[in-house]
Amino acid sequence: MSRLLVIGGSDAGVTAALRAREVDPSLEVTMILADQYPNFSICGLPFFLSGEVDDWHDLAHRKADEIAAQGIQLLPGRASTGIDMRAHTVTARDESGVDAALRYDALVVATGARASRSGIEGTDLAGVHTLHTIDDGLSVRKRLNAGSVEHAVVIGSGYIGVEMADALARRRIPVLLLGRSPTVLPTVDPSLGALIQEELERNGIEVRSGTTVRAIAAAGARLEVVGDNGFSRRTDLVIVAGGVEPNSSLAADAGLATGLRKALVVDRQMRTNVPGVFAAGDCVETWHRLLQRPTYLPLGTTAHKQGRVAGEAAAGGDRAFQGSLGTQVVKVFDLAVARTGLRDDEATAAGFTPFTVETASWHHKAYYPGAQRLRTRVTADLRTGRLLGAQMVGHWQAEVAKRIDVFATGLFHAMTVDALNDLDLSYTPPMGAPWDAVQEAAQTWLAAVRSRRN
Amino acid sequence: MSRLLVIGGSDAGVTAALRAREVDPSLEVTMILADQYPNFSICGLPFFLSGEVDDWHDLAHRKADEIAAQGIQLLPGRASTGIDMRAHTVTARDESGVDAALRYDALVVATGARASRSGIEGTDLAGVHTLHTIDDGLSVRKRLNAGSVEHAVVIGSGYIGVEMADALARRRIPVLLLGRSPTVLPTVDPSLGALIQEELERNGIEVRSGTTVRAIAAAGARLEVVGDNGFSRRTDLVIVAGGVEPNSSLAADAGLATGLRKALVVDRQMRTNVPGVFAAGDCVETWHRLLQRPTYLPLGTTAHKQGRVAGEAAAGGDRAFQGSLGTQVVKVFDLAVARTGLRDDEATAAGFTPFTVETASWHHKAYYPGAQRLRTRVTADLRTGRLLGAQMVGHWQAEVAKRIDVFATGLFHAMTVDALNDLDLSYTPPMGAPWDAVQEAAQTWLAAVRSRRN
Numbered sequence: 001m002s003r004l005l006v007i008g009g010s011d012a013g014v015t016a017a018l019r020a021r022e023v024d025p026s027l028e029v030t031m032i033l034a035d036q037y038p039n040f041s042i043c044g045l046p047f048f049l050s051g052e053v054d055d056w057h058d059l060a061h062r063k064a065d066e067i068a069a070q071g072i073q074l075l076p077g078r079a080s081t082g083i084d085m086r087a088h089t090v091t092a093r094d095e096s097g098v099d100a101a102l103r104y105d106a107l108v109v110a111t112g113a114r115a116s117r118s119g120i121e122g123t124d125l126a127g128v129h130t131l132h133t134i135d136d137g138l139s140v141r142k143r144l145n146a147g148s149v150e151h152a153v154v155i156g157s158g159y160i161g162v163e164m165a166d167a168l169a170r171r172r173i174p175v176l177l178l179g180r181s182p183t184v185l186p187t188v189d190p191s192l193g194a195l196i197q198e199e200l201e202r203n204g205i206e207v208r209s210g211t212t213v214r215a216i217a218a219a220g221a222r223l224e225v226v227g228d229n230g231f232s233r234r235t236d237l238v239i240v241a242g243g244v245e246p247n248s249s250l251a252a253d254a255g256l257a258t259g260l261r262k263a264l265v266v267d268r269q270m271r272t273n274v275p276g277v278f279a280a281g282d283c284v285e286t287w288h289r290l291l292q293r294p295t296y297l298p299l300g301t302t303a304h305k306q307g308r309v310a311g312e313a314a315a316g317g318d319r320a321f322q323g324s325l326g327t328q329v330v331k332v333f334d335l336a337v338a339r340t341g342l343r344d345d346e347a348t349a350a351g352f353t354p355f356t357v358e359t360a361s362w363h364h365k366a367y368y369p370g371a372q373r374l375r376t377r378v379t380a381d382l383r384t385g386r387l388l389g390a391q392m393v394g395h396w397q398a399e400v401a402k403r404i405d406v407f408a409t410g411l412f413h414a415m416t417v418d419a420l421n422d423l424d425l426s427y428t429p430p431m432g433a434p435w436d437a438v439q440e441a442a443q444t445w446l447a448a449v450r451s452r453r454n
Numbered sequence: 455m456s457r458l459l460v461i462g463g464s465d466a467g468v469t470a471a472l473r474a475r476e477v478d479p480s481l482e483v484t485m486i487l488a489d490q491y492p493n494f495s496i497c498g499l500p501f502f503l504s505g506e507v508d509d510w511h512d513l514a515h516r517k518a519d520e521i522a523a524q525g526i527q528l529l530p531g532r533a534s535t536g537i538d539m540r541a542h543t544v545t546a547r548d549e550s551g552v553d554a555a556l557r558y559d560a561l562v563v564a565t566g567a568r569a570s571r572s573g574i575e576g577t578d579l580a581g582v583h584t585l586h587t588i589d590d591g592l593s594v595r596k597r598l599n600a601g602s603v604e605h606a607v608v609i610g611s612g613y614i615g616v617e618m619a620d621a622l623a624r625r626r627i628p629v630l631l632l633g634r635s636p637t638v639l640p641t642v643d644p645s646l647g648a649l650i651q652e653e654l655e656r657n658g659i660e661v662r663s664g665t666t667v668r669a670i671a672a673a674g675a676r677l678e679v680v681g682d683n684g685f686s687r688r689t690d691l692v693i694v695a696g697g698v699e700p701n702s703s704l705a706a707d708a709g710l711a712t713g714l715r716k717a718l719v720v721d722r723q724m725r726t727n728v729p730g731v732f733a734a735g736d737c738v739e740t741w742h743r744l745l746q747r748p749t750y751l752p753l754g755t756t757a758h759k760q761g762r763v764a765g766e767a768a769a770g771g772d773r774a775f776q777g778s779l780g781t782q783v784v785k786v787f788d789l790a791v792a793r794t795g796l797r798d799d800e801a802t803a804a805g806f807t808p809f810t811v812e813t814a815s816w817h818h819k820a821y822y823p824g825a826q827r828l829r830t831r832v833t834a835d836l837r838t839g840r841l842l843g844a845q846m847v848g849h850w851q852a853e854v855a856k857r858i859d860v861f862a863t864g865l866f867h868a869m870t871v872d873a874l875n876d877l878d879l880s881y882t883p884p885m886g887a888p889w890d891a892v893q894e895a896a897q898t899w900l901a902a903v904r905s906r907r908n
Contacts, residue, residue, distance in 0.1 A: 011888060052822065058820075403856055425755065431854075434465060
């Protein structure tokens with residue numbers, strides 16, 4: 001019987017294990033977990049910390065016994081300390097320090113990522129937290145529940161940063177949100193970032209963009225956050241939300257090739273440079289469907305897809321990862337902001353001739369009560385008319401996320417902006433318009449190109 | 455200067471006129487309207503009658519002056535009484551009975567549809583209404599506002615029928631909804647129709663399916679609705695919601711070819727059999743993208759798309775209508791029900807080997823408050839794995855409509871069910887899951903096929 005070993009029990013690892021068993025039910029699958037939390041929804045931590053989710057156990061995508069019921073052996077609480085590519089073994093150390101060598105025929109490396117400290121000094125001080133593991137979440141919750149937090153600083157105004165600002169505000173803790181870039185949420189264009197900043201401020205968040213933090217220091221029982229241009233602020237709790245770095249050193253030390261930001265190099269079947277060894281998720285480079293080259297784009301959705309491909313490949317299949325479009329959405333108080341594909345600047349850097357047009361529209365017919373404003377930015381190539389990307393902001397119940405998904409599905413198929421008008425999309429006055437907001441944005445882009453040419 | 459004449463001022467006519475002017479701003483465009491209501495949202499009438507929309511003027515997609523501002527001459531209140539294909543003229547009769555012959559170089563016929571009486575006797579009685587024009591809506595509203603309606607019968611349990619049952623219930627009028635088919639909303643499968651029936655009944659609607667109405671008779675100051683198998687019921691108001699028939703006789707009398715249900719025959723550029731004469735909207739046959747043949751599928755979304763193509767063709771362009779998938783959505787109290795593509799029985803009739811699987815899922819991660827149940831039915835071909843259709847029911851704010859649009863966009867590109875898993879869709883716990891409900895349904899379908907083969 002052939003044995004598949006999976007290092008890592010989060011999205012990519014679990015998906016790979018499940019898919020491998022599905023493709024080849026005779027496969028013996030063992031999964032080594034560093035912690036006790038297989039298949040947890042790390043993306044759910046801000047909602048646990050806000051109090052919207054009461055019990056952290058609910059954050060599991062699947063419980064351990066559901067995974068085991070699929071014929072997967074779980075080895076929790078084991079640190080993987082070494083991989084011997086010649087002997088086909090992984091050394092796993094249990095909590096009492098005892099090593100065991102586990103043999104494999106095929107190996108999936110799904111060691112994920114770790115929170116970046118963003119080069120800031122003092123991040124190991126008590127009261128300074130990153131937010132990437134269930135243990136991180138439990139530490140912050142414990143601190144919040146102790147009741148001594150009268151002010152918090154969130155460093156980083158990306159997805160996790162704005163979610164954490166929202167979460168802390170829901171707990172009535174005054175928050176300063178610090179971002180390095182000129183606007184919050186730099187993954188969308190400044191005009192949409194400005195709408196998010198307004199929403200944050202409307203909800204009492206103090207936002208300070210364009211600020212680089214250098215150090216955090218103890219200041220009596222409190223903390224002092226120090227940055228460029230004389231910035232400093234005292235606070236009780238600091239969340240460092242500065243993105244993640246691939247957790248690739250175990251695999252790299254064993255001989256797997258690394259690329260961008262030291263992420264593992266994989267091909268479209270998630271094969272590494274060593275035969276029989278696959279890798280997926282936040283520890284690997286991700287193929288970008290539009291750029292047609294690898295990027296580092298760690299996302300839960302991508303980890304699931306790559307895990308599925310890796311599991312299938314490890315079981316002898318030949319599915320290929322079809323590439324990421326960088327599709328993302330985040331909820332910030334009452335707004336949702338979503339994007340897919342390339343922004344104008346990204347498209348220019350990639351050699352396209354992009355043109356971006358912003359459209360204001362209603363999420364359903366304005367005459368039906370409750371219509372919400374949408375702001376949509378469409379980026380497409382001037383020479384070919386090909387859609388390159390879309391961004392949208394609107395009320396979080398105004399179907400922003402799934403409208404971006406329509407754009408994403410169009411992008412997947414390399415549609416032109418004009419062809420979006422050919423899509424047969426659904427319509428009823430309480431839920432849309434005969435030309436959906438997606439198509440309205442397409443038509444505005446086309447009209448802007450026409451008037452630009454005249 | 456070349457002159458384009460458009461007969462009809464609803465969705466297809468107005469879109470054709472606007473698009474023609476966009477493509478060729480030198481074109482002189484004149485539009486003949488039978489009534490005074492250009493570009494009104496007929497789909498909005500149920501919401502006007504429910505009281506959700508207070509002023510019927512708000513139902514206009516565009517006001518007359520907005521259309522005129524695009525350089526389109528409007529001739530309202532003119533009955534088009536004849537087309538002379540040799541002389542290139544249309545005879546328009548004004549409200550005082552005076553005829554005028556209007557010359558054209560190109561003609562777009564967009565005469566729409568009229569409400570079907572479903573072969574029922576007595577539909578011309580006072581208190582019996584169809585619902586297809588603004589005047590129809592105003593008549594019903596007047597009757598409702600008079601306050602004498604203590605009970606209503608809605609004949610027909612399709613889209614308009616269920617919307618009207620909802621609308622009347624919101625006005626606290628007891629309603630009997632009669633349908634000929636065994637379940638309500640026969641455009642979706644019975645298991646989903648049953649959920650809609652439950653929702654109707656939960657909101658106090660009396661539903662009686664499998665009942666064919668034959669006649670309506672005066673019964674004193676009331677009406678009596680009589681059907682098969684001894685059915686009869688007294689009521690104050692009857693809405694006949696039995697679908698529509700193409701309004702094609704003017705054009706047919708002038709020599710345009712007709713096909714299915716006497717709808718006008720057009721090619722993919724919306725050209726009729728007479729050179730220079732185009733037709734679009736509810737009066738024409740509609741090319742079905744999956745069936746690859748014409749159907750009769752009168753929908754506002756389709757009328758807009760066909761109008762755009764006809765306008766472009768009339769202005770010398772060569773855009774082709776890319777076909778309908780029959781994508782539809784309707785809101786029934788708190789539920790939305792949507793479909794795109796073919797149902798199992800329709801796919802079988804079209805020569806496919808369909809297999810349909812129903813999936814229950816949450817509209818976003820269950821741990822985040824407010825998760826709603828979705829029921830999704832995926833139909834795909836067993837031999838090729840190609841997606842053929844999808845149906846979904848869920849809370850109307852659970853992004854049902856736009857999820858069906860993701861399926862519709864996949865169908866447009868002839869995707870397999872398996873390939874839906876490759877789509878890079880957006881995710882955040884309050885708005886979805888790492889595998890969106892669309893992909894969860896795809897995976898359930900694939901698993902069902904696997905277990906069927908084992």
